Amino acid sequence: MDYGLGRYVGLVQRTLEGLEREFCGVEYKNGDQVYVPIHQADRLTRYIGPDGSPPTPGNLGTQNGRDKRKVREAVQEVAQDLLDLYARRHVAEGSPSAPITPGRANSSPVSLC
Numbered sequence: 001m002d003y004g005l006g007r008y009v010g011l012v013q014r015t016l017e018g019l020e021r022e023f024c025g026v027e028y029k030n031g032d033q034v035y036v037p038i039h040q041a042d043r044l045t046r047y048i049g050p051d052g053s054p055p056t057p058g059n060l061g062t063q064n065g066r067d068k069r070k071v072r073e074a075v076q077e078v079a080q081d082l083l084d085l086y087a088r089r090h091v092a093e094g095s096p097s098a099p100i101t102p103g104r105a106n107s108s109p110v111s112l113c
Helices: 038-043 064-091
Strands: 007-016 019-027 033-037
Antiparallel strands (some): 007 019, 019 033
């Protein structure tokens, strides 16, 4: 979430402030690593690419801003497409169909052309 796309390498025991703690290890390009405390594991999400091929880990700290910008732009584009679709539906002329009453067959003929 904060550092971009990395590869989960498993649980790692580390000593921090004199206490042994457990972390989720995440490895990035060039061997960079981040250790996420186990109680913050919800900050990690599994990435599933569009074609099922394994993703390539990014450079730690360099692509994050660019990737977030690209995702933000893609989300805005989808939102605009949805707004356009709903606006077209709102102004489209037509008559509403009769409500279907449960337990009673609708007597209107239907064409599926």
